[in-house]
Amino acid sequence: MKPGSEESTLVIEAGLAERHYWRDLWRYRELFYVLAWRDISVRYKQTIIGVLWALLRPLLTMLVFTLVFSRIAKLPSEGTAPYALMVFAGLLPWQFFSTSLAESSNSLIDNSNLISKIYFPRLIVPTASVVVSFADFLISFIILLGLMIWYQFLPGWQIFALPLFIALGFLASLGPGLWIASLNVKYRDFRYVIPFIVQLGLYVSPVGFSSSLVPEQWRLLYSLNPMVGVIDGFRWAILGGQAAIYWEGLLLSCAVTVFFLWLGVRHFRRMERSFADLI
Amino acid sequence: MPEFAISVEGLSKRYLVGHQIARVERYTALRDVIARSAINLGRKTINMVRGRPIVEGDEVEEFWALKDISFDIRDGDRVGIIGRNGAGKSTLLKILSRVTEPTNGRLKISGKVASLLEVGTGFHPELTGRENIFLNGAILGMTRNDIRSKFDEIVAFAEIEKFLDTPVKRYSSGMYVRLAFAVAAHLEPEILVVDEVLAVGDAAFQKKCLGKMEQAGSEGRTVLFVSHNMAMISSLCDKAIQLENGQLVAQGSSESVIINYATSGRSSPAAADYRSSRRRIGDEFAELLAADIRNERGEAILEIEINKPFSVRMEYQISIGTDRHFVPNFHFHRADGSCAFIVSSEAKRHLSGHEYAAVCFIPPNFMNDGLYSVRLALSSFESGVSVHFDEIGALTFNVRDPIDGVPTRVSGYTGPIPGSVRPLLTWTVAPID
Numbered sequence: 001m002k003p004g005s006e007e008s009t010l011v012i013e014a015g016l017a018e019r020h021y022w023r024d025l026w027r028y029r030e031l032f033y034v035l036a037w038r039d040i041s042v043r044y045k046q047t048i049i050g051v052l053w054a055l056l057r058p059l060l061t062m063l064v065f066t067l068v069f070s071r072i073a074k075l076p077s078e079g080t081a082p083y084a085l086m087v088f089a090g091l092l093p094w095q096f097f098s099t100s101l102a103e104s105s106n107s108l109i110d111n112s113n114l115i116s117k118i119y120f121p122r123l124i125v126p127t128a129s130v131v132v133s134f135a136d137f138l139i140s141f142i143i144l145l146g147l148m149i150w151y152q153f154l155p156g157w158q159i160f161a162l163p164l165f166i167a168l169g170f171l172a173s174l175g176p177g178l179w180i181a182s183l184n185v186k187y188r189d190f191r192y193v194i195p196f197i198v199q200l201g202l203y204v205s206p207v208g209f210s211s212s213l214v215p216e217q218w219r220l221l222y223s224l225n226p227m228v229g230v231i232d233g234f235r236w237a238i239l240g241g242q243a244a245i246y247w248e249g250l251l252l253s254c255a256v257t258v259f260f261l262w263l264g265v266r267h268f269r270r271m272e273r274s275f276a277d278l279i
Numbered sequence: 280m281p282e283f284a285i286s287v288e289g290l291s292k293r294y295l296v297g298h299q300i301a302r303v304e305r306y307t308a309l310r311d312v313i314a315r316s317a318i319n320l321g322r323k324t325i326n327m328v329r330g331r332p333i334v335e336g337d338e339v340e341e342f343w344a345l346k347d348i349s350f351d352i353r354d355g356d357r358v359g360i361i362g363r364n365g366a367g368k369s370t371l372l373k374i375l376s377r378v379t380e381p382t383n384g385r386l387k388i389s390g391k392v393a394s395l396l397e398v399g400t401g402f403h404p405e406l407t408g409r410e411n412i413f414l415n416g417a418i419l420g421m422t423r424n425d426i427r428s429k430f431d432e433i434v435a436f437a438e439i440e441k442f443l444d445t446p447v448k449r450y451s452s453g454m455y456v457r458l459a460f461a462v463a464a465h466l467e468p469e470i471l472v473v474d475e476v477l478a479v480g481d482a483a484f485q486k487k488c489l490g491k492m493e494q495a496g497s498e499g500r501t502v503l504f505v506s507h508n509m510a511m512i513s514s515l516c517d518k519a520i521q522l523e524n525g526q527l528v529a530q531g532s533s534e535s536v537i538i539n540y541a542t543s544g545r546s547s548p549a550a551a552d553y554r555s556s557r558r559r560i561g562d563e564f565a566e567l568l569a570a571d572i573r574n575e576r577g578e579a580i581l582e583i584e585i586n587k588p589f590s591v592r593m594e595y596q597i598s599i600g601t602d603r604h605f606v607p608n609f610h611f612h613r614a615d616g617s618c619a620f621i622v623s624s625e626a627k628r629h630l631s632g633h634e635y636a637a638v639c640f641i642p643p644n645f646m647n648d649g650l651y652s653v654r655l656a657l658s659s660f661e662s663g664v665s666v667h668f669d670e671i672g673a674l675t676f677n678v679r680d681p682i683d684g685v686p687t688r689v690s691g692y693t694g695p696i697p698g699s700v701r702p703l704l705t706w707t708v709a710p711i712d
Binding site: 041046116119 | 336376381386400405414422
């Protein structure tokens, strides 16, 4: 770009919506990679077992859930699928959702030194932190493979739909993540709300049990929780049709996800310009 | 048509600040604490419902960090921004670098801006020096290829070759700062915005940084530079802007703005009157009363042409008659704080209760051009050295070089000539037979 050329002239005015915002977002993609890489590479620094933590946490949760829900509460699995496998198929997206929600909500405050000193499209920060949880998610996939080998369970053609549900899970966590991240800058109360939501959500979402246990007349209402659609989708894809998909609920979950995404992006964009003053 | 790099029109920035009302209660009763907390909670809830930010304190007040600022900066200008703490300098830089948005007004920027509001923004303590170079470079807007091609240069500049693979949390603070500045110094933007970041590091490194910034300026980049160090401003910038309480009070050549800044609150920098000031300068023997700089016609002036004589005059009063011999002495300092020279008169016995005037005549073609400050002192050497008063930076004046008709420029050279003095001396240049 030549100095003084028309396209490099930037006009800043109070309240003027950023016209080049989405183009800037593309231009700053390098920063996005670097921030994601930074968070991934420092995540397990100065720990003894390092990246094994990403395997250990879901594994232990899975064992406890299987024990409590299957052995003690005697809840049924999906079809003939082993209970542990069913729990893990739900635990995978849930852990992805909960860590990315928690990370993205706090991401702006954790990076306040950047935000108050450097310009860049702020959307990069929470999005990059979701990518970090995605790395953990990929690592815990190894456990799923291990479980499948252990139970000698072969998934069906449905497994190819899994990326769609991963994308849905990504968006389902990004929407509320953006919304809460921007609110968190202004009102730190949300810092204390997030762990609560995550803890409660684990029991409200069908992680330890199958969503087919929910009475038929309540199922649509239950699907207002966007993670219900994501988890059901994961089970359907991984367990190869052992879990029937509940289409109305899935569509509703998608709609709720889109709504939250719209709300999150809109609120974030509106607040973004004042982040540096409030943080 | 003049090419403006930055053009600012009516820029204002408002912040909300909270105040704590001073309490006069003698005891803090639990009842009052609860009542006050309830009121605060109510106010915060109302603010939240209305979508306003939470401001701590009992009273909320508007504060204008910048108020109706307008100026233009041409392509390739090196502009210093000066002002006291809280004058709005950093806010202005934040708006220019798009970190925060103005409340009113607009600005136009042509060219890629890189801003350096802090050294080492985004450095991660757990990452190694090598990793942080890439991280910090990306944060400052460099691409990975840019960084890779300059990597060796950056490492050499920072002098940290041995510790490249050590986490920066194990670095000494000096190494940390050197690395951080090294990355920033290798940015190649069209407009460089720098906040007071050079105040760190040792003197040698500061000099190196300054050299790098001078280079950026000489390559035709536009540089905006905030500093409290007037020497850096005067050596680095050709123009300056002075802010005071969020308003632009002066702009122009850096020399004239620095003089204006150095003397704000006083009638004239080249004339100081201490008689009316509440602060008494002196001890039980003597007191400084006034001082000024005068031209050959006896008029108080701010700026002297290099080929004209002038005088420095100080008035003082002797309180107690003693058998001391007082020595008035003047210390001339350059803008960078270094001492150019010191002059003193002969030691003389003074009469008690009398006012004296000490005048020192500076010949033409003696001092170099530039900004000088004068430190006024009165000493005596009877029982060891005693200093009766010593006023640092009492007077400020500028020696101007009009270039045309200056005897020390008969060579025809018109560029800058370094040094504190530029005396007109006798030469003989002749073939040796």
